[in-house]
Structures are given as C-alpha cells and as structure tokens.
Amino acid sequence: MNARTTFARSAIALTLVAGAALAAPAAYAAGPSDPSVPGGATRNDGDQTAALRDAIVAGPAKNVILLIGDGMGDSEITVARDYQYGAGGRLPGIDALPLTGSYTTYSLNKDGSADYVPDSAATGSAWATGTKTYDGAISVDIASKGHDTLLELAKANGRKTGNVSTAELQDATPAVQAAHVAGRKCYGPDSAKQCGADLLENGGKGSISEQILDTRADVTLGGGSESFEQTAKAGAWPSATLFQQAATRGYQVARTAADLAAISAADQAGPVLGTFSAGNFPTRFAETTATVGGADAAPVTCTESADRLDSSLSLASLTQKSIDLLKGDKGFFLQVEGASIDKQDHAANACGQIGETIDLDEAVQVALDFAKADGNTLVIVTADHAHTSQIVDSTPPTSLSIALKTTEGSTMKVSYGTAGAGGSQQHTGSQVRIAGYGPGAANVVGLTDQTDNFFTIAGALQLNRDLPALSAGATLTVPEKVAPGGTIALAAAGLNGDRQVNGSVSAAGAAARAAAETIGRTDVIDGGVGLSLTAPTEPGQYTVALTGEQTGKALTATFTVAEGAPTTPTASPSPTAPAVALPPTDGNGGSLALTGGTVGAAALVALALIAAGLLLARARARARRA
Ligand SMILES: [Zn+2]
Known part of the structure; x- marks a missing residue:
C-alpha cells in the first residue's frame, strides 16, 4: 500500500463513522507517491458517494466551534499548503473537513448598494448577526441598528461562550460577537473621536472594550491590553481602568501565560479575560519583504520569529484552553480567529502570512480532535474575505514579489499586486471557502452567502433568537x-x-x-x-x-x-x-x-x-x- 492509498483509506474512514472518524493528522501530510504517473496526484480513492453521504449528519449540535482565517482566501490557503506540505500535500486541519462550499462576502454601501470588496467589520457582522452591512460597522446594520450576535444569543440560550483571536480583542472579528458600534476603531474610552455617539458619556453603549465586559463571554482571549488600561469616562464604573472594572465585576483577568495556566474554571460568575499583548500578537514566522523584481532573487526559507509568544499562548493552545474551560453539560459556542494572515498579507509579508495560516491550521486540528472525541460538535472553518497574495509563474514586472523555497525544494513565486511598496495591500472581492464537519455541516455545501453562516450556527445550536x-x-x-x-x-x-x-x-x-x-x-x-x-x-x-x-x-x-x-x-x-x-x-x-x-x-x-x-x-x- 503506497502512501497515497494509505491516505485515501483514511479519508474514507473519516466519513464512515460520524463523529469518530477523523484520521490522525499525520495521515494527511502524506502526499502522492509519484504525481507524474496516471492517477499519481489524485486526492480521491475511488467513488466518494457513500463517504460523502455518511459525512452528512443532521443537527442539532451541542457545541459549535467557528474558526476564521482573516483574509484567508483560496490563494492564501494554497500558498501555505505549497510552502509547508508541498503541492500535493494537505493542511492537516483545514483540508480535513469533509464538507466544503464557497460563500460570497460582499458588503453594502450605506445606501444599500453592493460594495464588492468588504472589510473584516462588515464580513464579521454578517456571520455574527445574519445581516449585511457597511465596511467599518460592528454588528450594526446600514441604518445603525444593532442586531444580536451569535455569542450573545448563545449566552441567552444558556450555552457557554468563547471568543479567541490573535488580534487585539477590539479588532473587527472578535468585536463583532461582543459589541455594537458604528465605527470599528471605537476601541476604548479614550477613542472619543472614533466612537462619537457610541461613547457612554454620549449616551451610547460604550467602546468595544467596555462592551466586551458587558457581553461577558465565559472566555475572551487575545491581544489588546492597551485599551483595557484606559480609564472609563462615564457609566457605572467611572475613574477605574477597564481591567479594574473587569476585576470588580468578577472577571478572572490573565495577563501572562502563567496567569492563564492557573485558571481552571470559567463561568458567568467568574469569566476569563485574557490579554497577552498590548496590540496584536507577534507573528509566528519572521518577516520577509516583497519587492519589485524580488521573485528573481534566491528563494528564501521562513524562520521562526524571536518575538513569538510562549507556546502555551499559540492559537492552538488558546483554542485547547478555551475548549477545556467551555466543555460540559451546557454546550458552547466558540469563535477562534487567526487574525494576522490578513495583516501580513496587507504588509506583503509572505512568511508572516504563511506562519499565521499554519497557526490557524493547528487550531483547526485541536477543534477537530475535540469534535471527533465529542461526537456532537459542529466545526466550521472559513475566512472573512479574500486577499492579495497570488502564486505566479514568473516575476511580475511592476508589482511586489518574493520567491520562497518550499518543503519539497521547489521555488514558489508569490506576488502582491494591489499596492506599491510600503502601501497596504488590498482585500479582494472573491468568494472564499467554507468547510464543515459534524452535525449541521451540510449547510456549508455549495454556494452560500456569509450571512447563511449565522443561520447555520444558530440552527445547529437551536438558538431562540427572541430575547x-x-x-x-x-x-x-x-x-x-x-x-x-x-x-x-x-x-x-x-x-x-x-x-x-x-x-x-x-x-x-x-x-x-x-x-x-x-x-x-x-x-x-x-x-x-x-x-x-x-x-x-x-x-x-x-x-x-x-x-x-x-x-x-x-x-x-x-x-x-x-x-x-x-x-x-x-x-x-x-x-x-x-x-x-x-x-x-x-x-x-x-x-x-x-x-x-x-x-x-x-x-x-x-x-x-x-x-x-x-x-x-x-x-x-x-x-x-x-
Ligand atoms: Zn484586512
């Protein structure tokens, strides 16, 4: 039995016994034995009809884990796979989900017309609330009306809730589950200009950081301590920092890996607020720079960044910790974001982007391992929007590019063509992948819209949406x-x-x-x-x-x-x-x-x-x- 057959058998087994069939990740790392011979590069082993049929398991689900790769379009997935596992390889987490579709990500202009290239605020609001909105909106619609989020609804329905990101917690993707503001930069009580009418002193619900404390997920982990150091200007806890306010309101505040390790329970009486960096987490791989003509230079190999946080604070570790704190009789909803695929794509930093994709993939493996053992957990892996990076055949004459030496020793040229040197590369308007495993995962198949994801998850958890x-x-x-x-x-x-x-x-x-x-x-x-x-x-x-x-x-x-x-x-x-x-x-x-x-x-x-x-x-x- 060659490697390809071994892999394929595992893939079949994956779908034959729902809930207990995900093969060990190592099985997926094996690539084709010889892609040059007929059938040598195929990923299927024979007819898949029965396997696919068996992968479709009706809801409801007790738990839902939603993993988001920010800016993780098809090209970002492929760049990471080619680099780390080879062209015929598989990402052991992301590529292991048996049911796959695509969804549209467009946002709206405030007049309701289509905006073909969205940002993370509009896209996150779409799956958090089921409502299309404008770029910059945090779970409010184009008329500025707030809508209940999956996390808020899960909590109201008695489920435990978690919100994890490698970004600052005020960043759009974590914010959309916990806050409702008109402008995504309304981070803390000092963001007066960005918050406007949303400030407490102006009669609003407060900044994103203050609303995170109000929403009171059982587990909130990420970066962004800077905003929690700010002092409230109004409301019920004036003249205290938001960290002090959190402690007063019963939160277990963690600022270091040791703090987090010491926490063994999280619930509504003692929820966990963990922030481990002032802003976004440092990346896993050291930065590389794309330049005009850069892909003609010798191919580079990515190296670990010296700034990376303790391994117990990796996205996979934080996902495992959250699951440990949330699992139990009540069921849970957990959102996990790998944020800096997007941020490093903006920066034309190929190794940065790849490392963050691998990081997310490891978090997906953690989620799948739990779902496999649990048997009653829906796992969804998707992105918020597509992004710039493209694998190109030859060095582009005018746009930024870099050559990378992949795991199989070949050279991969990656181009960043939507901004000049030093500029911010743009999001793109392409549909993105959505993949699922577990009860209710059939709802991701085919072409859906990002807003469908709200109803897929609310339906799987049987959430009563009437507060x-x-x-x-x-x-x-x-x-x-x-x-x-x-x-x-x-x-x-x-x-x-x-x-x-x-x-x-x-x-x-x-x-x-x-x-x-x-x-x-x-x-x-x-x-x-x-x-x-x-x-x-x-x-x-x-x-x-x-x-x-x-x-x-x-x-x-x-x-x-x-x-x-x-x-x-x-x-x-x-x-x-x-x-x-x-x-x-x-x-x-x-x-x-x-x-x-x-x-x-x-x-x-x-x-x-x-x-x-x-x-x-x-x-x-x-x-x-x-
Ligand atoms: Zn972005």
Missing part, C-alpha cells in the same frame, strides 16, 4: 417586611435574555416618589440578579423596580419598613424560580456591581452583602476543584 421571550418568565423576590435600616435581599431570576438590569426603589407615597433612588446597573448572572439593600429608616411601603436592559422586561416587588420587623428578613422565593447566582464581589471595593450611583441617606443604600460574598466564594471554590 424578550427568554426573559418573559422572570421573577423578582424581596422580603415582605424589614426593620428600619435593616437589610433586604433582592433576588431576580429568569432574566435569560438580559445581560444587565437597571433598578430603582421608591416610596409608595406620592410625596416620596420624587425621591426614588437608583439601584444602579447590575450584571445578570445566569439569568439571575442578587442584591443586598439597606432599608430606609422611614416606615412605609416601598417598591423595587428592575428593568432588563436588553429586553425591557420590567419587574416590581413591594416591601414594608416597619418598627419591630426583622432586621435581616429572609425572602420566601417563588417555588418556581430557578436558582439565582449572585453577582460577584471581588475584593475590589466590594461594590457588588451596584453602581449607579449615589444612593442618598434618606432612601436606600446599596451595600455588598457579606453573606452573599461568602456563598459565591464557596461556589467558586467548588468549581475550581471540579
């Missing part, structure tokens, strides 16, 4: 009676469609109503809100009101302040209410995410309940041991 319906059954409970100045435990549950609530407490009497106090803006944890309030000293009847920020769900409950009532009464929770996870208190001022404000002495004062903090601490200790 108000997900909060419709919410409940709010407070004790009936409390002594003046006593402590009231407030518990809301079932707010699954909401990520934050805003609340107030007011006296029942008309005169006192004007003195209503805000409870502030509070994170909803697993559909629940638990707050501890200090009761007014003035006897009377009071009303607590909570409103879900995303759905508008309004909840009210009343309590009476009376002399002789218990100082720390226990609420009798509604028997049908689901368990409530209390919001985190994390040492950092103990503000219990109760912010909003100034709570006057004459009315209610919000305080961290020590007992609640202890309960949470115990719950977390259990989670880490598990």
Whole structure:
C-alpha cells in the first residue's frame, strides 16, 4: 500500500463513522507517491458517494466551534499548503473537513448598494448577526441598528461562550460577537473621536472594550491590553481602568501565560479575560519583504520569529484552553480567529502570512480532535474575505514579489499586486471557502452567502433568537417586611435574555416618589440578579423596580419598613424560580456591581452583602476543584 492509498483509506474512514472518524493528522501530510504517473496526484480513492453521504449528519449540535482565517482566501490557503506540505500535500486541519462550499462576502454601501470588496467589520457582522452591512460597522446594520450576535444569543440560550483571536480583542472579528458600534476603531474610552455617539458619556453603549465586559463571554482571549488600561469616562464604573472594572465585576483577568495556566474554571460568575499583548500578537514566522523584481532573487526559507509568544499562548493552545474551560453539560459556542494572515498579507509579508495560516491550521486540528472525541460538535472553518497574495509563474514586472523555497525544494513565486511598496495591500472581492464537519455541516455545501453562516450556527445550536421571550418568565423576590435600616435581599431570576438590569426603589407615597433612588446597573448572572439593600429608616411601603436592559422586561416587588420587623428578613422565593447566582464581589471595593450611583441617606443604600460574598466564594471554590 503506497502512501497515497494509505491516505485515501483514511479519508474514507473519516466519513464512515460520524463523529469518530477523523484520521490522525499525520495521515494527511502524506502526499502522492509519484504525481507524474496516471492517477499519481489524485486526492480521491475511488467513488466518494457513500463517504460523502455518511459525512452528512443532521443537527442539532451541542457545541459549535467557528474558526476564521482573516483574509484567508483560496490563494492564501494554497500558498501555505505549497510552502509547508508541498503541492500535493494537505493542511492537516483545514483540508480535513469533509464538507466544503464557497460563500460570497460582499458588503453594502450605506445606501444599500453592493460594495464588492468588504472589510473584516462588515464580513464579521454578517456571520455574527445574519445581516449585511457597511465596511467599518460592528454588528450594526446600514441604518445603525444593532442586531444580536451569535455569542450573545448563545449566552441567552444558556450555552457557554468563547471568543479567541490573535488580534487585539477590539479588532473587527472578535468585536463583532461582543459589541455594537458604528465605527470599528471605537476601541476604548479614550477613542472619543472614533466612537462619537457610541461613547457612554454620549449616551451610547460604550467602546468595544467596555462592551466586551458587558457581553461577558465565559472566555475572551487575545491581544489588546492597551485599551483595557484606559480609564472609563462615564457609566457605572467611572475613574477605574477597564481591567479594574473587569476585576470588580468578577472577571478572572490573565495577563501572562502563567496567569492563564492557573485558571481552571470559567463561568458567568467568574469569566476569563485574557490579554497577552498590548496590540496584536507577534507573528509566528519572521518577516520577509516583497519587492519589485524580488521573485528573481534566491528563494528564501521562513524562520521562526524571536518575538513569538510562549507556546502555551499559540492559537492552538488558546483554542485547547478555551475548549477545556467551555466543555460540559451546557454546550458552547466558540469563535477562534487567526487574525494576522490578513495583516501580513496587507504588509506583503509572505512568511508572516504563511506562519499565521499554519497557526490557524493547528487550531483547526485541536477543534477537530475535540469534535471527533465529542461526537456532537459542529466545526466550521472559513475566512472573512479574500486577499492579495497570488502564486505566479514568473516575476511580475511592476508589482511586489518574493520567491520562497518550499518543503519539497521547489521555488514558489508569490506576488502582491494591489499596492506599491510600503502601501497596504488590498482585500479582494472573491468568494472564499467554507468547510464543515459534524452535525449541521451540510449547510456549508455549495454556494452560500456569509450571512447563511449565522443561520447555520444558530440552527445547529437551536438558538431562540427572541430575547424578550427568554426573559418573559422572570421573577423578582424581596422580603415582605424589614426593620428600619435593616437589610433586604433582592433576588431576580429568569432574566435569560438580559445581560444587565437597571433598578430603582421608591416610596409608595406620592410625596416620596420624587425621591426614588437608583439601584444602579447590575450584571445578570445566569439569568439571575442578587442584591443586598439597606432599608430606609422611614416606615412605609416601598417598591423595587428592575428593568432588563436588553429586553425591557420590567419587574416590581413591594416591601414594608416597619418598627419591630426583622432586621435581616429572609425572602420566601417563588417555588418556581430557578436558582439565582449572585453577582460577584471581588475584593475590589466590594461594590457588588451596584453602581449607579449615589444612593442618598434618606432612601436606600446599596451595600455588598457579606453573606452573599461568602456563598459565591464557596461556589467558586467548588468549581475550581471540579
Ligand atoms: Zn484586512
């Protein structure tokens, strides 16, 4: 049995037993034994009908892993494959997915007409929300209306969520799952000019970094620490840096490989925010420079970059870590981006681009290994848009080019022809590949549009996309009676469609109503809100009101302040209410995410309940041991 036959048998086995049939990556690295003889270069071993039929597995899927090669058009895939594995070789991850199609990537101009060459913001928004939009838009449509993202919807439906990129986390591809802004450069609270109306102080939802904290994925890993070092200018956490705010809101913040290694659990009470570089990650391979006539020079071999991050922070390692933190009963949605295929293509840096493609391919192998063992995971690998690099036959006379010596010893000439030296090479408007494995993967086959990917994933995860319906059954409970100045435990549950609530407490009497106090803006944890309030000293009847920020769900409950009532009464929770996870208190001022404000002495004062903090601490200790 020659190498080709060995490979082909593995490919057949791949599809015969769904969920347990992906061959070891090494099998795919074997190329044809002799491509010069008839049949020597074929990739099929006989008729594929039965194998293809068996690869089609109906959804739903418990988990979905979406891997994006930014700027990874067909030419970028081929450049990397030729260089690393040879012309007849296979990328062990990307080329192993059994069901493949192409999708269109065009974006829109603001007047709704077609823009044939999109950017990463419009394209990411397309699969994140199912909506075509303009270049620069982060999950808002051409009328500037925000649309719920796959990550937000997965979370609202009780799935765990992750968002991983080798770019700064504010970059378009990670941002489209966690933020809604009109301009993609609205990175942090200091980006006043780029954010405009989206700034908190202008009544917006805040910068991308602030919205990442609001969206609260269970796992968020990448670069971009610079923006999280900035200080909020408005909102519930003014005058603290976004890293401080994250800690206050219960995040486990990781800044180094050791920090990340020490984290063994991630959930809504203790989500993980890991940033490992100020901006984008350094690349895997050292930079090469294409020049006019450059492909006539001696072919170069790519070398490892001295700046590359620790191997535990490679895209494959971060993908593995995310899967380990997300897998479990709830199911999960995880987006993973290899960002710098695009960035190095812009820079006409062939080795940079190749190394990032190999990096993504290794992350795909990690995802496939998990999916194979799990048997109920949909893996999709695609790109956001095509890019410049082209494999050419002879050195182009006027455009930039470089010659590379491939693994099989041949010379490959790569050209960058959409900008001059020192300029930024352009995206291109070609359709790109989309490939799938697992339940629901048939939906990538043929010609689809990028927006189809939203519905493919939402369908596979059976996501209810009606957020108000997900909060419709919410409940709010407070004790009936409390002594003046006593402590009231407030518990809301079932707010699954909401990520934050805003609340107030007011006296029942008309005169006192004007003195209503805000409870502030509070994170909803697993559909629940638990707050501890200090009761007014003035006897009377009071009303607590909570409103879900995303759905508008309004909840009210009343309590009476009376002399002789218990100082720390226990609420009798509604028997049908689901368990409530209390919001985190994390040492950092103990503000219990109760912010909003100034709570006057004459009315209610919000305080961290020590007992609640202890309960949470115990719950977390259990989670880490598990
Ligand atoms: Zn780009």
